[in-house]
Amino acid sequence: MRKRWGAAAVAVPLFMSLAGTAQAIPGPLYEYYNQTVGWAECPAGWVTPSTGVECATVIVPMDYQNPDNGNLEIAISRKKASDPVRRRGVLLTNPGGPGGSGLGAVHWFNAQTDVLKTYDVIGMDPRGVGRSTQLRCIATQTDDEFPSRPTNAQLSNWTEYYRSVEADCQRGGGEMRRFVSTMNTARDMDVIRGALGEKKISYVGYSYGTQLGAVFGSMFPKSLDRSVLDSALDPLKTWHEQDVDVVDAITDNLRKWTEWTAARNGTYGLGTTPAAVRGELDKIAALLKTGSYGGYEDVTSFDYAVGATRYRRSWAAFSRHIASIKAGVADPAEASAIVAALKKGDVEPTSPGTYQAVTCEWNWSTDVNTYYNDMKRWRDTNPYGGTVDYMAPTNCTFRAFERPEPIPAITRNYPAGVVVNSDGDTQTPLANGRVMAEHLNVPLINVQNDGQHGHYALRGNACVDALVTKYLVSGILPSSRVTCAGTDIAETVPPGEMVSREALRQHRPLSEILGEIAAEPKPF
Structure with a gap:
């Protein structure tokens, strides 16, 4: 059973940034920020291999506006800095999704020995995911077909299916769905920072993790030190x-x-x-x-x-x-x-329920005909590569819950970081990374002639690895626009x-x- 903390257990308020400006942390949050993290050997199956990695759980409120309305557990992992003399803090990571398990991401940096000497690398299963308190959907069954070149009559198959998916996710997730969001995951990250006794964190996020990193920096600019956004989303566009x-x-x-x-x-x-x-x-x-x-x-x-x-x-x-x-x-x-x-x-499939909740933070058109028109256009011009499915309605078209809050405006009042994108990536296209870099006014590393997704520490790209590691370890930024040859x-x-x-x-x-x-x- 999870420990339940209420307002009655709180004594003294603590001042720190809760939403971009210095303000008092309300009483119910004090104990979350000051909880003791009990690191221990990782339970079986949490991280593979588990050698050299510790695991723990951190308690966070389900609803930060009403912390007395139940708690969630957030599972985290740690690979401690190998050179305590050089240690400069923690490097929190996120592998994207939304809904990707991040406990094992601590191993992605094994070849970056200077990073491992300098930082405690922290992995995390975000709220709703994996070893953290899970958000689940009830499975949706269908006999409909979803061909790459649908007839006009088949277009409604997507509507019928995803309307059912949304209903089943609402039935399976209940009230928790409203609170599995980028903003609350960002708040969880700041609680983790406080619980670890760190004034600031550094951050490496991939794919959707770049959106999470940008939101965290916007909400908690005083809590963010160095940041790398690899395979970035466009902070000015909706998901669709x-x-x-x-x-x-x-x-x-x-x-x-x-x-x-x-x-x-x-x-x-x-x-x-x-x-x-x-x-x-x-x-x-x-x-x-x-x-x-x-x-x-x-x-x-x-x-x-x-x-x-x-x-x-x-x-x-x-x-x-x-x-x-x-x-x-x-x-x-x-x-x-x-x-x-x-x-x-x-x-790989992300945690069932988390993706379907977080992507609904954006407002999706509820007019199915707008989707059908786009589906027909791509069906008739270029159906190769599954383009039609990207244009189809999703469960978010039929969102069954009201968002508790909008996505905050993305701003940067923290030190400049680095964005990395490649020109052939079909999950987070280069056009998205360019906008992220320009909007944040930070350097962009363009991995040229490469179709892969995620680059730093993952692809053996000596150019990318050298530039990013130098920045993380020494704080030296690359030039404003750099091109690295791809490994693909x-x-x-x-x-x-x-x-x-x-x-x-x-x-x-x-x-x-x-x-x-x-x-x-x-x-x-």
């Missing part, structure tokens, strides 16, 4: 407005692959222009509308497979794959292996003679490359 940037990035990656492949027509024979290469995809898709072909069961699975063009290291193998289908020598098992590898490489590098394939049918069979299969990508660490 950024979905438009996502489908633009998917389309741009496909265009770049067609250009790369057209320049190597002598090798692949798929056309001398990007339009001709795209035309070969369209021919396969047309055949799949009438039945299985090239190992694919239907056009939806093929459209999904084209999403592999996000990764530059897959370009040559994908071109060979399409050429083998055109030549009639494709391995029937390869198509299903490609789709399976891509699904495995997708962002296309295979060297000079224009040449057409590869033989036998050679198409013998090359390394695309599914193997995608399987390796799927196994790599990644933020949510």
Whole structure:
């Protein structure tokens, strides 16, 4: 049973920043900020490997405006600074989501020895997630289809399904849903800071964790020291407005692959222009509308497979794959292996309920026809890569609860940090990172010609790692706009003679490359 703290247990108020300005912490919050953190060996399954990592729980109120209305537990992990003499504080991390478990993120920095000497690295399962008090949805069942090229009549399938998802999440989450939010997670972070006895925290956040970091800095500017926002969101757009940037990035990656492949027509024979290469995809898709072909069961699975063009290291193998289908020598098992590898490489499901609550902080249009019009536009112009699904309604279209508070205006009254984004990332496009960097007036590291998501300490990118580690350890910012070469590098394939049918069979299969990508660490 969780300990319940009430106002009667409180003695003296404590002054610190609660929402960006110095104010007295109300009595009920004093004990939260001053609780003792009992570090101990991590329970089985919390962090793997557990060697060198400690775990603890911190108590926070469910509702900060009414702290007597129940408490939640927040699970945290710690890898202590290896050089106590150099220690300068804690480095709190978040892997994104919303709803990603962050206890194991302490291991992402294993190769950054200077960071590990300098900081206690802190992982966290945010409220609603993992080993913290969970927010759950009741599972929604459906027999509807969600094809990549829906008919007009099928568009309502998304509406019916997500209306049910929202009702089931409300039934499963109850009152807690209203209080699982970016703002309350930011408040939890400040309670963790206080409970750890730190005047300030430094922070590395990935993906949605960049939104969380920006909100924390806006609410608690006096509590934030150094900050890194890797694969950043756009702080000035709603979640759905950024979905438009996502489908633009998917389309741009496909265009770049067609250009790369057209320049190597002598090798692949798929056309001398990007339009001709795209035309070969369209021919396969047309055949799949009438039945299985090239190992694919239907056009939806093929459209999904084209999403592999996000990764530059897959370009040559994908071109060979399409050429083998055109030549009639494709391995029937390869198509299903490609789709399976891509699904495995997708962002792992976040905590059931948290994603569906936090993304509803933004106001979503309730007019389903606006979604249908966008879905039809992408269906008719570029359905490859699953673009239509990004334009569809979600459970937030039918939000069943009132937001307790709006997302605060994103401001920066704390030291300058660093933003990192890549130009091929389809989860947090470069356009989003540019706006985050410009709005906060901080340096942007652009990882060039790279489709990966999350970079610092994850990709072995010496340029990114050196710049960010130097900033975290020494406080030295990179130049205002820096370009680092990506590690997602296309295979060297000079224009040449057409590869033989036998050679198409013998090359390394695309599914193997995608399987390796799927196994790599990644933020949510």
